[in-house]
Amino acid sequence: MDDVRIRPAVSSERKDLEALQWRASLSNAGDRNALLAHPDAIELTIEQIETGGVFVAEWNGLLAGFSAVLPRADGETDLDALFVEPATRRRGIGRLLVEHCASVAREHGSTALHVVGNPHAEAFYLACGFEMTGTTETRFGPGLLLRKILAS
Numbered sequence: 055m056d057d058v059r060i061r062p063a064v065s066s067e068r069k070d071l072e073a074l075q076w077r078a079s080l081s082n083a084g085d086r087n088a089l090l091a092h093p094d095a096i097e098l099t100i101e102q103i104e105t106g107g108v109f110v111a112e113w114n115g116l117l118a119g120f121s122a123v124l125p126r127a128d129g130e131t132d133l134d135a136l137f138v139e140p141a142t143r144r145r146g147i148g149r150l151l152v153e154h155c156a157s158v159a160r161e162h163g164s165t166a167l168h169v170v171g172n173p174h175a176e177a178f179y180l181a182c183g184f185e186m187t188g189t190t191e192t193r194f195g196p197g198l199l200l201r202k203i204l205a206s
């Protein structure tokens with residue numbers, strides 16, 4: 055997609071990214087009440103941005119989504135956040151953000167990218183090459199344990 059650019063996030067856009075996360079998350083049917091009951095769940099730290107683990111997708115120059123990675127103790131990488139604006143979905147932006155995070159994880163020597171996925175996003179993650187390894191309980195309900203093996 056020529057009109058999408060992925061770049062590292064900068065600290066000054068933290069609030070804009072949190073607002074995007076709210077809009078994206080509230081669009082998942084059934085999640086609204088749990089989110090409104092736990093507004094602290096939507097928090098992107100300055101530290102996470104400043105350490106270079108947050109990536110923004112710009113579509114035609116506008117913020118359209120973001121993702122975040124975190125290193126794991128076992129040397130692999132967690133996909134810690136992934137959100138795309140409701141108005142710019144199904145244009146391949148989520149997939150580009152996953153591929154970018156996969157490249158970053160590979161550069162760090164990880165052999166897999168892991169995510170605790172929202173069940174609403176199951177078809178998306180499977181389409182992006184993740185496999186399901188199990189389920190877990192989160193404070194918002196069931197979560198899917200998914201893993202994408204990274205080719206070296």
Ligand SMILES: CC(C)(COP(=O)(O)OP(=O)(O)OC[C@H]1O[C@@H](n2cnc3c(N)ncnc32)[C@H](O)[C@@H]1OP(=O)(O)O)[C@@H](O)C(=O)NCCC(=O)NCCS
Nearest residue numbers: 078137138143144145146147148149171172175177178181
């Ligand atoms: C999940 C999310 C990031 C996907 O972003 P997106 O930019 O719309 O995804 P893409 O356009 O890259 O989709 C890639 C493929 O995934 C699949 N896919 C994406 N959304 C889907 C949906 N709602 N239903 C079924 N398949 C879907 C399709 O195969 C799609 O390819 P296609 O459009 O050619 O059919 C976005 O819907 C979102 O932000 N949701 C709310 C927040 C959330 O649940 N995030 C995940 C937290 S774990």
